[in-house]
Amino acid sequence: MELFQLLAAALAGGTVLLFGMLGGIFTERSGVMNLAIEGYMLLGATISYSASASSGSPWIGLLMGAVAAAILGILHAIICISLKADQVVSGLATNFVGTGVSLVLGANLTSLVGTVPLLPSVAFPKLLELGWIGEGLYTLTKQSIMVYIGFVLIPIAQWYLTKTRPGMHLRAIGENPEAADAMGINVNGLRYVYTILGAALAGIGGAAISIAIYSGWFSELTTNGRGWICVGLVIFAQWNPVRGAFGAYFFGILSRLVLDLKIPATLFGGLVANPFFLHPNYTFFLEMLPYFFTLVVMIIGANSAKAKHIGAPSALGRPYSRGEKGKQ
Secondary structure, X not given: OXXXXXXXXXXXXXXXXXXXXXXXXXXHHOOOOOOOHHHHHHHHHHHHHHHHHHHOOHHHHHHHHHHHHHHHHHHHHHHHHHOOOOHHHHHHHHHHHXXXXXXXXXXXXXXXXXXXXXXXXXXXXXXXXXXXXXXXXHHHHOEEHHHXXXXXXXXXXXXXXXXXXXXXXXXXXXXXXXXXHHOOOOHHHHHHHHHHHHHHHHHHHHHHHHHXXXXXXXXXXXXOOHHHHHHHHHHHOOOOHHHHHHHHHHXXXXXXXXXXXXXXXXXXXXXXXXXXXXXHHHHHHHHHHHHHHHHHHHHHHHHHHHHOOOOOOOOOOXXXXXXXXXXX
16 A cells, blocks of 8 residues: 555656646757746746635636746747847746745735645545455545646647647757748747747646645745756656656655655664654755756766767757857
8 A cells, every 4th residue: 555655646746747847848849948947837836826716716726827837938938039048047037037926926825725726636436346456546546637637748748749740840940940940930939839838837737736736835845946856857858758757757756755754763664763753854865865866867868868869959048040040
């Protein structure tokens, strides 16, 4: 049963990262760097929580969270695509704007904990008739509907990027915008679309935190750096949704293990005293692990991509102007 509980927590925690990671992939596949995922997610979490409370509908909250993040994405798009500013600086600045706005708008939201309508969960009670294995499967499959939406979104994103004409256009504007322009593709127009779409997906990831998976608003700790983990997952995934999904769920397992290691007084069936229980200050090292592994998977992803001669989209980070081929 403990294994099923761990896997269930991994699916839930990984779903939050999944939406942010997919948003990053779509934006960066178009040639626009996306370092604002943390800000998008926190803004999406804040607005969705507030809108769900005021409207009484978590679905309206989810929509408003996506819209709020998309509006912030427009700001990033204007700076990067129209003004052709440095995309790293713009991403960081947009992140700070999203975080600052979220903290201002969410100042009074902590008092609403326990009163905000949440997105529904999905359960299969018939599984309980299968004995102990059924109980485990029931625990594993009793998830927020956002987990199942994430399951559906993974193959759709992969299919869209690799099998459809719009997906081919997306890859073209990120790899060779000059050739795409010569084919009649509106490079900057599509970059706007995918920058905004990426922001909206990250906002949905934030909404999944506040009105589905973790159910609450906890100031800047609502996202707690998950957006930055998503940035690392995009690199680890080599801009591939399926590979990124495995990474997201792995981090879901890791996050749950960190939590589980804090609680018991002993480990390994009572054989060893738990140092994290005896010395609570040591838990800071545990909480560092997800971010440490973010660095590890980024290195693994970069080395793997180099070995396979796969890299970031060739035009990533480079503004495009017709007639300025190759200009950085």
